[in-house]
Ligand SMILES: Nc1nc2c(ncn2[C@@H]2O[C@H](COP(=O)(O)OP(=O)(O)O)[C@@H](O)[C@H]2O)c(=O)[nH]1
């Protein structure tokens with residue numbers, strides 16, 4: 044049974060008092076699909092807004108096994124500021140799955156009073172970024188977390204989404220230059236603020252340095268202002284202090300106003316789309332339209348016109 048809803052003032056005061064249990068419940072409220080919860084969530088977000096915006100927002104993306112969780116644990120041990128980790132796991136549509144594995148990998152961090160770890164099932168939205176990650180970032184900021192890390196597995200659209208909500212977008216790679224460079228899509232490289240080759244330890248060190256050179260020269264072909272390429276070992280923690288320095292210098296807070304507008308547009312599009320589909324009159328004619336489309340007796344532009352006749356935008 045879920046815990047009962049708190050009042051707006053209880054959520055707000057609890058968050059501002061840095062009560063982790065209340066913060067966790069507020070994040071659950073944000074994820075709720077119930078209209079009453081959504082209204083409360085919207086009011087809560089507005090209520091804490093004056094206390095938001097003061098963190099460094101860092102996005103970390105990379106294939107499963109790249110070492111994201113281990114690196115976050117290493118960064119968490121290095122930095123002194125309160126840290127919140129929002130990890131989005133597309134491989135577990137409901138709960139559990141590899142999220143549990145992540146939690147154990149961030150064991151030390153999970154027990155630190157300065158850290159707050161929130162695994163979020165992605166529910167298929169944007170291929171890996173939970174729908175409410177932006178709201179979660181703001182609530183964590185209001186609760187006093189000065190560094191917010193959004194961890195996500197790099198699959199398609201999620202890179203764009205993470206880039207749209209962070210000050211620094213870090214792509215974590217494995218040593219082994221050649222093949223991976225082929226697989227990296229140009230679009231992802233253009234979003235990347237910082238490229239980090241992890242596992243630069245033991246036998247892998249020469250390959251990591253070789254990869255660093257390969258990526259550096261490849262990136263210079265792509266863009267005039269190429270992002271830095273670093274190596275580190277999340278395991279031995281070599282290079283982690285330097286990495287943190289670079290993260291801080293690469294973080295660009297000036298893109299936040301544009302990010303807020305993009306969030307608004309996306310939300311507006313989603314909301315209109317949902318309302319449109321939920322409209323009973325549209326639902327009523329859809330099967331007939333789809334049948335006519337399949338039969339080839341109606342064109343898609345005609346079908347759209349018929350829908351707009353019912354529900355003008
Ligand atoms: N040798 C080495 N292994 C690492 C390093 N970072 C992570 N690993 C290992 O790689 C595996 C995957 O790490 P994990 O952090 O769970 O990756 P994630 O899926 O990207 O979150 C684990 O077995 C880690 O111990 C590193 O810097 N060096």
Ligand SMILES: [Mg+2]
Pocket residue numbers: 111112113145
């Ligand atoms: Mg992980």
